[in-house]
Amino acid sequence: MIARTLAAGLIAGVVAGLAVAALQHVTTTPLILAAEVYETAQHAHDVAAEHAAPAFEGLRRTAATSLATVAVSIGYALILLAGMLVSGDPIGPRRAALWGACAFAATGLATSLGLAPQLPGAAETDLAGRQIWWVAAAVSTGAGLYALLRLDAWIAQVAGAVLIVAPHFFTPTPAAPESTAPAELAAQFAASSLAVQAMSWVLAGALVGLVWRLISQDETQTA
Secondary structure, three states, X not given: OHHHHHHHHHHHHHHHHHHHHHHHHHOHHHXXXXXXHHHHXXXXXXXXXXXXXXXXXXXXXXHXXXXXXXXXXXXXXXXXHHHHHHHOOOOOHHHHHXXXXXXHHHHHHHHHOOOOOOOOOEOOOOHHHHHHHHHHHHHHHHHHHHHHHHOOOHHHHHHHHHHHHHHHHOOOOXXXXXXXXXXXXXXXXXXXXXXXXXXXXXXXXXXXXXXXXHHHHHHHHHO
């Protein structure tokens, strides 16, 4: 069981991670680079020197980002698989993709209402405060979704709704609504980041469900 779980998570995570990394390369990465130009200009540095950086640096950055994305996707796949195993849900591509959508709703969609994805140069509150709120909002939303979708008692569903809404009464706000990047660029980045994160969760779920099913079928035939 452990070997099957690890194999399914690794295979699904690598494939999903490579796909998402390619998507990031043409969506969010150019926006980050553009924002860094504005941030550099704001600090009175030489923008031309930024663009004249060796191509090797760009390749290193792309490789590091892609590697991190693959690692995150493997984590997503293993988390989703563990959740389905603990809950006793049947594991398949469609079911796992739905789990991925719910995970995105808790860790991406709900948390973005208080802490939207931001470009370099944006004003921020204290890092520790943002991290604590993000974790609390993600856990609270996840528990609320579980209560709404898996429990039948009306009191549990009311509690679930409360858990989903409650964190947003304590949303951290930046000290000043300032950013070196244009508002249009920031809005495009926030939307693109959420879309990429949603695809990452759902794709990791669908693939881990598919790989799990294929490995299970192969083990059954071998036995």
